Amino acid sequence: MRRRSAVLLVSGVLAVGGILLPSIQQQASHGDTRIKGVVVNGGHPIVLGASGSAEFGFSITAEDNSGIKSVGSVGLWSANYGILVPSKVTCKATSKTVSVCTGTSSVSVPKKQIFDNMAGSWFVQATAYANDGDKRTEDKAGRFKILKQITATLFGVTTPVDKGQAFTVSGQVLKPDWRSQQLVADPGARALLELCTVADCARTKVVASTKANSEGIVAATVRASQTGTYMWVSPATFWSVAATSQQVQVNVNP
Numbered sequence: 074m075r076r077r078s079a080v081l082l083v084s085g086v087l088a089v090g091g092i093l094l095p096s097i098q099q100q101a102s103h104g105d106t107r108i109k110g111v112v113v114n115g116g117h118p119i120v121l122g123a124s125g126s127a128e129f130g131f132s133i134t135a136e137d138n139s140g141i142k143s144v145g146s147v148g149l150w151s152a153n154y155g156i157l158v159p160s161k162v163t164c165k166a167t168s169k170t171v172s173v174c175t176g177t178s179s180v181s182v183p184k185k186q187i188f189d190n191m192a193g194s195w196f197v198q199a200t201a202y203a204n205d206g207d208k209r210t211e212d213k214a215g216r217f218k219i220l221k222q223i224t225a226t227l228f229g230v231t232t233p234v235d236k237g238q239a240f241t242v243s244g245q246v247l248k249p250d251w252r253s254q255q256l257v258a259d260p261g262a263r264a265l266l267e268l269c270t271v272a273d274c275a276r277t278k279v280v281a282s283t284k285a286n287s288e289g290i291v292a293a294t295v296r297a298s299q300t301g302t303y304m305w306v307s308p309a310t311f312w313s314v315a316a317t318s319q320q321v322q323v324n325v326n327p
C-alpha cells in the first residue's frame with residue numbers, strides 16, 4: 074500500500090488513513106433533482122492483466138421536474154487512494170425531465186494508475202444540476218469493478234488410463250502483480266477440477282477441490298471412470314474474475 078495521505082480533489086472525497094469520508098457537498102443537495110442510475114463499461118467489470126490498460130465509458134442518468142442542465146464534479150474513486158480522471162461529461166435529454174450524461178476514462182497498469190490493493194469495487198461521484206437551480210450530489214452515485222485476470226493452467230496428465238485407475242491432474246494458478254507487471258503465484262487460491270463427458274463441454278461436474286501451494290501449484294488425484302475432458306477452474310473473487318485452464322481429454326480403457 075502506498076502510505077501517504079491525499080485529498081481527492083477530483084472526486085471531492087477526503088482520504089485519511091485509508092478511510093474514505095463523505096464529501097461535505099452531500100449536504101448541499103437540495104430540491105427534487107436525483108441521480109437515477111450510473112452504468113460504467115456497459116455494466117461489465119474492467120479486467121486487467123499484469124500490464125493491462127483499458128479505456129471505458131460511463132453514463133449517468135439524472136432527473137428533475139425542470140430538466141437537467143448538466144452533470145459535473147464527476148469522480149471515479151476507490152479505497153486506498155484510487156483515483157481515475159474522467160473526461161468532460163456531455164448530456165442529452167431523453168425527455169423533458171430526464172437526461173443521460175456520458176463520458177470516458179481510462180486505467181493503465183504501466184502508467185501506475187492502479188495498484189494491487191485497488192482491485193475490487195470502485196465508485197462514481199457526481200453532481201446533477203437542474204434548470205431551476207436544484208442539484209443533487211452523491212459520493213456513491215454508482216459503483217463498478219476493476220478486477221485482475223487470473224491465469225490457470227493444467228499439466229501432468231497421462232492418457233490413456235485403465236478404468237478404475239487413480240491418476241493425478243496438476244496445474245497452476247497465477248495472478249497479476251501490478252507493481253512488478255508480472256504474473257506471480259497465487260498461494261491459497263481455490264481451484265476446482267472439473268470434468269465434462271460431452272463433446273462441447275456444455276455441462277461439467279466438479280470432481281475435486283483444492284488450494285494452491287506457495288508456488289501456485291494445484292493437484293488432485295481422481296479415479297478414472299469414463300473418457301472425458303478435464304480442466305482447472307479458479308472461481309471469481311472480490312478482486313479477480315474466474316479463470317479456466319486449457320482442456321485435456323483423458324481416454325479411459327474399458
